[in-house]
Amino acid sequence: MCRVLDLLLAAAxxxxxxxxxxxxxxxxxxxxxxxxxxPLFARRPMQGAVSGRHASPHRGSSVEFAEYRxxxxxxxxxxxxxxxxxxxxRYYVKEFEADTNLRCCLVVxxxxxxxxxxxxxTKIDYARRxxxxxxxxxxxxxxxxxxxxxxxxxxxxxxxxxxxxxxxxILDVLEQTQPKGETQLAAVLxxxxxxxxxxxxxxxxxxxxxxxxxxxxxxxHLRFRRHDVTVFHLLDPLELSFSFRRPMRFLDMEGGPAIFxxxxxxxxxxxxxxxxxxxxxxxxxxxxxxxxxxxxIDENYEQxxxxxxxxxxxxxxxx
Amino acid sequence: MSFLQPWLLYGLPLIALPIxxxxxxxxxxxxxxxxxxxxxxxxxxxARGYSRLRQWLILLFRTLAVAGLLxxxxxxxxxxxxxxxxxxxxxxxxxxxxxxxxxxxxxxxTGDSKLESGKRQLVQALETLGSGRWVLIESxxxxxxxxxxxxxxxxxxxxxxxxxxxxxxxMMQAAYDYIxxxxxxxxxxxxxxxxxxxDWTAESGRWxxxxxxxxxxxxxxxxxxxxxxxxxxxxxxxxxxxxxxQTTSDGAELVVSLRLSRxxxxxxxxxxxxxxxxxxxxxxRSVATVELTGTYVDFxxxxxxxxxTRQRGWGRVSIPxxxxxxxxxxxxxxxxxxxRRTIVVAEDPQAQRxxxxxxxxxxxxxxxxxxxxxxxxxxxxxxxxxxxxxxxQAPLPTGPAANLMxxxxxxxxxVVFLPPxxxxxxxxxxxxxxxxxxxxxxxxxxxxxxxxDVLARTLSGAxxxxxxxxxxxxxxxxxxxxxxxxLAGGAPLLSxxxxxxxxxxFWATTPSPRDSSLASSGVVLYAFVQRALATGAAxxxxxRQIDAGATDSESASTWVRLSEDEQGLSTESRFQRGVYxxxxxxxxxxxxxxxxxxxxxxxxxxxxxxxxxxxxxxDEQAGNLNALIQEIWRVFLVMMLIALVLEAALCxxxxxxxxGATA
Numbered sequence: 001m002c003r004v005l006d007l008l009l010a011a012a013x014x015x016x017x018x019x020x021x022x023x024x025x026x027x028x029x030x031x032x033x034x035x036x037x038x039p040l041f042a043r044r045p046m047q048g049a050v051s052g053r054h055a056s057p058h059r060g061s062s063v064e065f066a067e068y069r070x071x072x073x074x075x076x077x078x079x080x081x082x083x084x085x086x087x088x089x090r091y092y093v094k095e096f097e098a099d100t101n102l103r104c105c106l107v108v109x110x111x112x113x114x115x116x117x118x119x120x121x122t123k124i125d126y127a128r129r130x131x132x133x134x135x136x137x138x139x140x141x142x143x144x145x146x147x148x149x150x151x152x153x154x155x156x157x158x159x160x161x162x163x164x165x166x167x168x169x170i171l172d173v174l175e176q177t178q179p180k181g182e183t184q185l186a187a188v189l190x191x192x193x194x195x196x197x198x199x200x201x202x203x204x205x206x207x208x209x210x211x212x213x214x215x216x217x218x219x220x221h222l223r224f225r226r227h228d229v230t231v232f233h234l235l236d237p238l239e240l241s242f243s244f245r246r247p248m249r250f251l252d253m254e255g256g257p258a259i260f261x262x263x264x265x266x267x268x269x270x271x272x273x274x275x276x277x278x279x280x281x282x283x284x285x286x287x288x289x290x291x292x293x294x295x296x297i298d299e300n301y302e303q304x305x306x307x308x309x310x311x312x313x314x315x316x317x318x319x
Numbered sequence: 320m321s322f323l324q325p326w327l328l329y330g331l332p333l334i335a336l337p338i339x340x341x342x343x344x345x346x347x348x349x350x351x352x353x354x355x356x357x358x359x360x361x362x363x364x365x366a367r368g369y370s371r372l373r374q375w376l377i378l379l380f381r382t383l384a385v386a387g388l389l390x391x392x393x394x395x396x397x398x399x400x401x402x403x404x405x406x407x408x409x410x411x412x413x414x415x416x417x418x419x420x421x422x423x424x425x426x427x428x429t430g431d432s433k434l435e436s437g438k439r440q441l442v443q444a445l446e447t448l449g450s451g452r453w454v455l456i457e458s459x460x461x462x463x464x465x466x467x468x469x470x471x472x473x474x475x476x477x478x479x480x481x482x483x484x485x486x487x488x489x490m491m492q493a494a495y496d497y498i499x500x501x502x503x504x505x506x507x508x509x510x511x512x513x514x515x516x517x518d519w520t521a522e523s524g525r526w527x528x529x530x531x532x533x534x535x536x537x538x539x540x541x542x543x544x545x546x547x548x549x550x551x552x553x554x555x556x557x558x559x560x561x562x563x564x565q566t567t568s569d570g571a572e573l574v575v576s577l578r579l580s581r582x583x584x585x586x587x588x589x590x591x592x593x594x595x596x597x598x599x600x601x602x603x604r605s606v607a608t609v610e611l612t613g614t615y616v617d618f619x620x621x622x623x624x625x626x627x628t629r630q631r632g633w634g635r636v637s638i639p640x641x642x643x644x645x646x647x648x649x650x651x652x653x654x655x656x657x658x659r660r661t662i663v664v665a666e667d668p669q670a671q672r673x674x675x676x677x678x679x680x681x682x683x684x685x686x687x688x689x690x691x692x693x694x695x696x697x698x699x700x701x702x703x704x705x706x707x708x709x710x711x712q713a714p715l716p717t718g719p720a721a722n723l724m725x726x727x728x729x730x731x732x733x734v735v736f737l738p739p740x741x742x743x744x745x746x747x748x749x750x751x752x753x754x755x756x757x758x759x760x761x762x763x764x765x766x767x768x769x770x771x772d773v774l775a776r777t778l779s780g781a782x783x784x785x786x787x788x789x790x791x792x793x794x795x796x797x798x799x800x801x802x803x804x805x806l807a808g809g810a811p812l813l814s815x816x817x818x819x820x821x822x823x824x825f826w827a828t829t830p831s832p833r834d835s836s837l838a839s840s841g842v843v844l845y846a847f848v849q850r851a852l853a854t855g856a857a858x859x860x861x862x863r864q865i866d867a868g869a870t871d872s873e874s875a876s877t878w879v880r881l882s883e884d885e886q887g888l889s890t891e892s893r894f895q896r897g898v899y900x901x902x903x904x905x906x907x908x909x910x911x912x913x914x915x916x917x918x919x920x921x922x923x924x925x926x927x928x929x930x931x932x933x934x935x936x937x938d939e940q941a942g943n944l945n946a947l948i949q950e951i952w953r954v955f956l957v958m959m960l961i962a963l964v965l966e967a968a969l970c971x972x973x974x975x976x977x978x979g980a981t982a
Contacts, residue, residue: 239354260345266359
């Protein structure tokens with residue numbers, strides 16, 4: 001863990017370590033230090049290759065008792081519980097939970113709409129910060145981390161791996177990616193559901209400007225593949241409040257037609273459309289058992305991450 | 320709608336100002352790169368209903384506000400006078416005012432007559448419109464009178480009611496003459512009339528001449544017709560058809576015949592009414608009631624006893640007041656009938672004798688008749704002032720004799736020409752004898768005018784036995800005359816030459832037995848001669864019934880009014896009903912018989928009369944209090960304010976929404 005932090009600190013402070021980057025603006029080492037004590041848990045059993053802190057669907061040799069099972073020929077005799085035999089004159093095998101690592105796949109929406117930001121920070125910047133921080137935390141606890149930048153298709157994809165150098169590559173990708181083009185998130189999620197073979201923690205960072213019903217099948221596809229899916233729904237406060245005061249000409253950041261509008265005239269209908277969308281989206285994520293985090297990007301991302309990690313830890317039963 | 324300041328309407332394109340401002344504002348929109356387009360698109364889709372309507376309403380109200388302002392300052396007028404639209408203040412305004420008795424018909428509302436309503440509405444309209452000069456041409460004198468202001472129309476005696484008919488073509492001619500001679504600039508001609516056919520004579524050829532004349536005027540002339548065409552169906556009028564004094568065994572009496580008519584009612588559905596008729600003779604009044612069932616009834620030979628010593632006098636017949644007071648009374652004058660003297664000039668003794676007999680036998684013992692046979696050479700020795708009828712069976716007179724005949728007819732005398740045996744080519748009154756036609760078999764009379772003139776039915780309704788006449792020889796006559804009787808084959812037997820005064824008749828045969836049976840079956844000849852004689856004698860009577868406006872102003876200047884119930888200027892006497900004394904004569908002036916004819920000029924015909932001219936018409940009703948023209952700029956100002964208030968209400972920002980949804 002310290003090794004990775006050192007690498008990050010070095011990357012932030014020393015141009016020698018990463019000669020092509022002076023610093024990573026979306027990584028705040030102080031936030032990383034403060035969040036280091038909060039583990040990133042998966043909500044569902046993972047099928048890792050090595051031991052870790054995540055539950056595995058298989059029985060293993062951890063200290064966590066799982067169950068008694070009747071002995072069947074072929075079982076390792078060393079795992080017979082002789083005390084239980086003494087009490088019941090029957091052969092039982094004592095089984096323990098297996099802990100394993102997880103595969104964390106960060107899916108970052110890099111479509112044009114992610115370039116919007118009215119508070120000095122864009123949604124893609126916010127997504128970089130969350131993705132970078134979560135990637136660091138996962139890597140810190142020995143999990144494999146990968147990233148997929150998606151827009152109309154998969155722009156860039158780095159499969160999950162669990163080494164520190166891989167994290168640097170992920171950070172490079174996050175830093176270099178720019179918001180551009182249309183959003184085809186639903187199709188891309190279908191594609192990722194098929195390409196990510198093992199169970200993984202899939203963290204989606206997007207503004208989700210797609211019809212919720214279109215997203216439903218994508219989420220269900222991911223869930224069908226037994227992935228633990230988390231969505232960070234990033235919205236700008238201006239998109240939520242629509243607090244314009246003068247006539248505006250709205251240019252579509254994804255290349256669509258421009259719209260002239262008198263905000264006073266359409267604010268009500270805009271709000272109605274927004275609320276309908278959020279309601280539908282909430283219904284979709286609930287029905288799809290998706291961990292959904294709606295975030296206004298004027299909120300401190302550290303707080304958002306703490307809320308997310310704590311909720312995960314609580315569901316694990318640690319706190 | 321019309322406007323007093325129409326040139327301000329050139330600013331109407333300014334109503335596009337809100338649209339232009341809207342377009343400019345669109346160009347001043349702040350542009351922003353926006354991500355959440357899906358919500359904007361959804362909001363726009365939802366905006367297709369009320370919100371889009373609201374936008375259009377705002378634009379509409381802004382446009383209306385500008386238009387309302389422009390219309391208000393253009394000083395709009397509320398009227399049907401579309402012809403005023405686009406016009407500016409006229410240089411000259413000529414008012415053609417129909418003062419005829421029919422214009423005194425009263426209507427609902429204020430009870431004002433058509434004339435009063437028309438004058439009031441004209442005053443209001445003309446005061447609103449303004450003009451450099453106002454000129455009145457009324458229907459009696461047809462002389463242009465300049466007015467100080469339109470309001471003078473209300474008090475001007477020469478704009479009051481009259482008993483004379485109107486002659487619209489002559490009034491139009493007077494208007495044309497005024498415009499032509501005074502070289503008026505832009506001229507408005509306002510015609511106030513009730514469209515009676517008798518006043519308009521729409522079929523007259525004068526209209527086309529007038530129309531062409533107005534079209535050739537260099538200046539712009541607009542015509543506005545303020546029409547009051549509504550007749551009063553229940554209006555009853557009275558007219559004395561005959562009055563004569565006769566001596567009885569115990570004194571004297573007046574024999575009065577009159578006609579009550581209500582031409583506006585349907586003959587089949589007309590209700591029966593009893594009309595009390597009041598006779599007033601020299602202050603003595605009597606009443607008789609007449610039952611009126613159809614459109615008219617003739618009340619004949621009503622006898623009113625008078626003093627034996629009263630040889631002449633006047634009286635009045637009245638009926639109760641109704642819709643038109645102008646036809647509710649009728650004046651008459653009476654006198655001992657003058658001797659009926661006839662001059663017979665005949666070359667054929669066989670013709671002369673029956674003619675002389677027919678003229679000398681009086682139908683009334685109280686009336687003296689005499690017939691004197693003279694030669695042509697003796698004509699100058701005759702006292703023509705005492706002659707009522709000339710029977711001429713000789714070659715048409717020429718030279719001084721012809722002039723004598725013409726002056727005799729112009730005085731009102733009656734002349735009857737019968738064909739001479741020896742025809743000449745001389746011509747008189749536009750007529751000339753052509754040739755004799757002898758038939759083997761007697762020629763019958765196939766048709767004759769039994770409704771009017773000298774061959775009309777008798778008072779009892781019996782027709783004259785004209786059809787029993789047999790004509791053996793007749794003489795063809797050429798010239799412009801109206802046939803009163805026609806022979807089989809189409810040749811005229813009796814013709815009347817149209818003259819302004821008196822009457823000229825041409826018989827195609829003579830009473831000679833070898834020519835016709837006029838003498839042997841003498842009823843027709845006798846009735847003819849006596850009727851012509853009576854008409855001629857009436858011109859010599861000291862008591863005469865004349866139509867209002869039928870005499871010239873010079874002869875009327877000495878008239879003294881005897882009837883006191885009608886007031887007016889002495890210069891107006893000849894146009895006002897009443898009884899006047901003119902020297903030793905009594906004149907009863909009444910409305911012309913044409914005024915009892917309620918036929919109106921059809922709408923299409925009226926339009927046709929002004930075809931090609933700038934013409935507008937509005938129909939009004941007597942007693943209508945509404946002004947013809949009203950300035951309604953206040954209405955537009957209010958409309959503008961309403962539009963501004965509505966626009967402001969629609970533009971009010973909505974109540975601030977609560978904070979938008981947050982994460």
